[in-house]
Amino acid sequence: MQVWAVPLAMALGLGLGGTAVPPIDPPADPARLARQLAAIQSGWPQPRHPVPPPARGVDCAEVKCVALTFDDGPGEHTGALLDVLAEHRARATFFVIGVMVEENGGGDLRRMVAEGHELGNHSWSHAQLTALSRDGIASELDRTQKIVERETGVRMVLMRPPYGATDGRVAAESRSRGLSQILWDVDTLDWRDRDSAVVVRRAGEAAPGSIVLMHDIHRTTIDAVPELLEDLAAEDYTFVTLSELYGRKLTPGKRYLRR
Template sequence: MQPIVGTAPALPARPSVPIDPLHMARRLTAMQADWPQRSRIDCKKAKCVALTFDDGPGDHTTRLLDMLRRHAAKATFFVVGQMVAADKHHNVRHMVDDGHELGNHSWSHEQLTTLSDAGLRYQLHHTQDVIERETGVRMTLMRPPYGSTDASVAAETRREGLAQILWNVDTLDWRDRNAATVAKRAISAKSGSIILMHDIHRTTVDAIPRILDTFSHRGFTFVTVSELYGKPPAPGRKYTER
């Protein structure tokens, strides 16, 4: 995804649909019921892989969520704030409902290392706010667009309570729009890997059934990034794999 330049867009005054307290209560109950089972996953011993998806939500995200749900697979979505604000399907709510993890991927996908302190703060903080308003979740993970980070980004992520999550397997799905190629690169991952993909590309979502089937056949468990480490990653610190 190319950076979006120009004046930073104004944050919407409120989510497009008000948060339903009953919906939130049901979601919290479901998360509490699911946690004992999820917390028993020990990725020091089990074969675990973290599927991560950047730049969305997009036109193909709903289909991806359906695929993950059918496989009981958990993933981590690094979402772009302005994409969330424009998403009429409220996919981030469904991500949370299904037990996926959300991460901050900036407001408009700009290279954070080129921004002023104020611009950097805007990119992270406003995305935090729009996600919290939409889902009730305050994110604890972020991924810098293009993987571009420096001391200033690290300092701001510490202030915002965000760990920097990079990757060790890059499917290059943004460049090679071929499902078979994307799947082949993904399934080369070893246990403990963080795999980079983008749910804005149709060909990436087309690759997901093969990726899920192959890893499942090999006895892998699909976990969120936090589950991969067994505890919340530390704010400001960079992570690439377990």
């Protein structure tokens, strides 16, 4: 047996000098043995928190980048959106609502992390933060920080105020929690106009460095994503997370609308 096969064979229960338990025919190549091992391990307890993929070497000062962002989820259509993004090898940023995470159970968020997407805080209940007291703002942010970290192990460093409504108090509470405020420069208005063609057209107005606002709770938006990805890819855009877009640590509390 080749040296590479020894640890895998032991994990599979293959005897090196006797009968294999369970009996598995020796594979013809390492890939087959790895698949057999993965099949057996699929029944093992999995780590609670996902392992993100390695950081990509994307320099948005050199290539055309656009950051697609999705608010208000996770919802019933989020899984389908993740399928589309994976098919196109596109990364995005999801600004999640705490109560939606609580209802979802965290499964979609763990998949987001595992597939290289970025998570941001969009408050607990989508309250207009400027209408709340300092304590109210703090509660909206803290509860969402805690549930996302519990479910994914990720401590978010980005936030988006619901409705884009912010002021000095929101900035101060965000700053004290290490959260930068992310707004946008391209608004698809997909929440108002539930028309996939309209969403595609408006997203197509993106320029290098744009932050595009959409919502993963609307089926019409998810239906628009394949075409808008194809259209922007044809213009040589790379789909990046917000951290990739800026390529540096952002200032907590500060507002950002585009690169």
